[in-house]
Amino acid sequence: MTTATVRRTPADKHDDRRRALADSALRTLGELGYARASLREIANNSEFSHGVVHYYFHDKLELIVYCVRQYKATCVHRYDGVVADSTTPEGLVAAFADKLVETIVEEAPMHRLWYDLRSQSMFEADLREAVLGIDQTLEDMIWRVVSTYAELSGRAPAMTPHVAYGVLDGLFQQALLGHLCEQEGVLDGLRTQVRDLMPMVLLPAQSR
Amino acid sequence: MTTATVRRTPADKHDDRRRALADSALRTLGELGYARASLREIANNSEFSHGVVHYYFHDKLELIVYCVRQYKATCVHRYDGVVADSTTPEGLVAAFADKLVETIVEEAPMHRLWYDLRSQSMFEADLREAVLGIDQTLEDMIWRVVSTYAELSGRAPAMTPHVAYGVLDGLFQQALLGHLCEQEGVLDGLRTQVRDLMPMVLLPAQSR
DNA sequence: GACTTTTCTGGACAACCGTCAAGATTTCTC
DNA sequence: GAGAAATCTTGACGGTTGTCCAGAAAAGTC
Numbered sequence: 167m168t169t170a171t172v173r174r175t176p177a178d179k180h181d182d183r184r185r186a187l188a189d190s191a192l193r194t195l196g197e198l199g200y201a202r203a204s205l206r207e208i209a210n211n212s213e214f215s216h217g218v219v220h221y222y223f224h225d226k227l228e229l230i231v232y233c234v235r236q237y238k239a240t241c242v243h244r245y246d247g248v249v250a251d252s253t254t255p256e257g258l259v260a261a262f263a264d265k266l267v268e269t270i271v272e273e274a275p276m277h278r279l280w281y282d283l284r285s286q287s288m289f290e291a292d293l294r295e296a297v298l299g300i301d302q303t304l305e306d307m308i309w310r311v312v313s314t315y316a317e318l319s320g321r322a323p324a325m326t327p328h329v330a331y332g333v334l335d336g337l338f339q340q341a342l343l344g345h346l347c348e349q350e351g352v353l354d355g356l357r358t359q360v361r362d363l364m365p366m367v368l369l370p371a372q373s374r
Numbered sequence: 375m376t377t378a379t380v381r382r383t384p385a386d387k388h389d390d391r392r393r394a395l396a397d398s399a400l401r402t403l404g405e406l407g408y409a410r411a412s413l414r415e416i417a418n419n420s421e422f423s424h425g426v427v428h429y430y431f432h433d434k435l436e437l438i439v440y441c442v443r444q445y446k447a448t449c450v451h452r453y454d455g456v457v458a459d460s461t462t463p464e465g466l467v468a469a470f471a472d473k474l475v476e477t478i479v480e481e482a483p484m485h486r487l488w489y490d491l492r493s494q495s496m497f498e499a500d501l502r503e504a505v506l507g508i509d510q511t512l513e514d515m516i517w518r519v520v521s522t523y524a525e526l527s528g529r530a531p532a533m534t535p536h537v538a539y540g541v542l543d544g545l546f547q548q549a550l551l552g553h554l555c556e557q558e559g560v561l562d563g564l565r566t567q568v569r570d571l572m573p574m575v576l577l578p579a580q581s582r
Numbered sequence: 583g584a585c586t587t588t589t590c591t592g593g594a595c596a597a598c599c600g601t602c603a604a605g606a607t608t609t610c611t612c
Numbered sequence: 613g614a615g616a617a618a619t620c621t622t623g624a625c626g627g628t629t630g631t632c633c634a635g636a637a638a639a640g641t642c
Contacts, residue, residue, distance in 0.1 A: 183589090201409030204629060215591050217632085226630065278508040279498035285493040286485035288554050289407040290472050298555060329545065329567050336544020337537065345504060346496050366532065366574050370563065389620090412599060423621050425602085435598065 167320050187214060188233045195233060196275025197280045197331070206227075231296045234283050237276055238300045240309045243268060249310055255319040262311055263360040266338060267353045270345050277342050305331040312367055321368040330367055392430050395422060396441045403441060404483025407490045439504045442491050446508045450515045452477060457518055459554075463527040463566055470519055471568040474546060476559045478553050485550050513539040520575055529576040538575055545571070 190212035195203045205226055209216035216306035225228040240247055252258035270277065284301070287293035309327040316323045323330070337359055385464035402409045413434055417424035430493035456473055460466035478485065492509070515580040517535040524531045529539065545567055552560035 180588095199494065201494075202497070205631090206629080217592065218590055220631065221589070278493070280497065282493045284551070285486070285490045286407065286409075288489065288551060289405075289410070294555050297551075301551075325567075325570065328548070329571065330564075332548040332567075333541045333546070333571075334543045336542070336547070338539040339544070339547075340536070340540040343496060343505075343509075344493065347502050355536075359533075359540075362533065362538065363541075370578075388618095412600080413601090424600095425622070426620055428601065429619070 169252060180222070183234065185236065187212065187219070187222055188229070188236050188330045190214075191229060192233050192237055192276065192279075193315065195230065196279045199279065200230060200286055201282075227290075227292060230283065231293065234280060235296060235300065238303065241269075241273075241276075245311050245347055249314045252314070252318065253304055255315055258311070258315050258318055259364045261360055262315075262364075263357045266341075266360060267357055270338075270342055270353065270356070274342060274346060277338075278346065281339060281342070304335070308334055315364060316368055319368055319371075324369045332366070333363070334360075388430070390438065393444065395420065395427070395430055396437070396444050398422075399437060400441050400445055400484065400487075403438065405489045407487065408438060408494055409490075435500060439501070442488060443504060443508065446488065446511065449477075449481075449484075450511045451516060454520050457522045460522070460526065463523055463564070464521050466526055467569055467572045469566070470523075470572075471565045473548075474568060475565055478546075478550055478564070482550060482554060485546075486554065489547060489550070512543070516542055523572060524576055527576055527579075529579055532575055532577045541571070541575070542568070556561065 191203075191208045194208045194211045197203075198207065205219050206216045208229075209219060217267055219226075219229060223232065245262060245265055248258065248261040280300075282299050283293065287297040305327050308331045312323055312327070312330045325333075337356065341352050341356040341359075344355075383452050399416045401409075402416045402419045404417065405411075414424045416437075417427060427434075427437060431440065436472050438505065451471055453470060456469040459467055488508075491501065492505050495505040516539045520531055520535070520538045535540075545564065549560050549564040549567075552563075
């Protein structure tokens, strides 16, 4: 009880439970999307009953926002390893492109959920604060890649973090849709697109 | 009756009615989005009763797809004037950027509806055919701008039509969200972004 | 081991949904 | 203008939704 190592206050348990609920909710949300995933369906695909949702969350919106925040909080570090391990600009671009493709394959339901939520925020004002916050962390994530790439190349970025994120996000979204539509070659296409595009996000090498 | 000028077959009238219904449905859809716009709400904001929808459309999905197809069919020619009237590369880019900003301001509900539908198509397989078709026409639209810009510049495009569309669509989507969130400066930001980015979609001028 | 507090269950509720169909109304045809 | 065909209205249907709540069950406390 008094050991500092395992200190489990009631508040901690409560948070754990919220996390567990959100975790299984994410599965259903990724499968059905924001609008069609009912609280009953979410509860059915979990170990909880449908009533317990309102014990841990005020309403459906709070649950969904909590879920996506929780997922995105972990995945903003997806490219940290790429950034840390790369020693050449070409190597970084290749590793970055591979990682992009990997996450499309392995986490397509989570990504489409994110784009679903972001689209909904254009209609629902209550979603905007959360969406803008998450979007900013993703922009920062991309910028860590771009700025490291610039350093390794000895060149300066040719665009702002905002533009770099917008451009790459556009390509990513396009590839995600293509992948879900089972179009041939979209994944290799994305890899090629990123490799070709990345040099353009930097200014030409200075001749001196 | 036999005059060739005004030939109104019953089929024509039927199509006119569909168009009129879709037209007023688009208003509600642009306001509420795909999931939250019920057929009753759509009918209430129109001159029709809620039952008539099923007389002209098989189900809700067919109505929505018809609506978005109808809207996008007209707006794919939004930049045709820009392309036709421009005589210099700089003029084309400026006119293109202005037009992008203009449509964000004037048709934000329609654009968010399109992004909503495209996101939903990642969950609903029945939507994908229509979405991919529309996406292709938008890609063609953008490519008409880019290829004309290339010709006026005497330079070659540095990327495929697909990539050019993906990149610009990413920026556009970002600006649309920012505009709807009433962020300051997003519109001028988009204008600047497009002016700065467009030169990068072409290869450097050949020195000879 | 009794008492309190937290956690959970399962049902009930009102509201809303897409769809359908019977019948009223309008338009067309001759 | 009578009959036929079309267009439209209205109400009903089964189903689903988010939310709430009374009470059961479990956990914590002394």
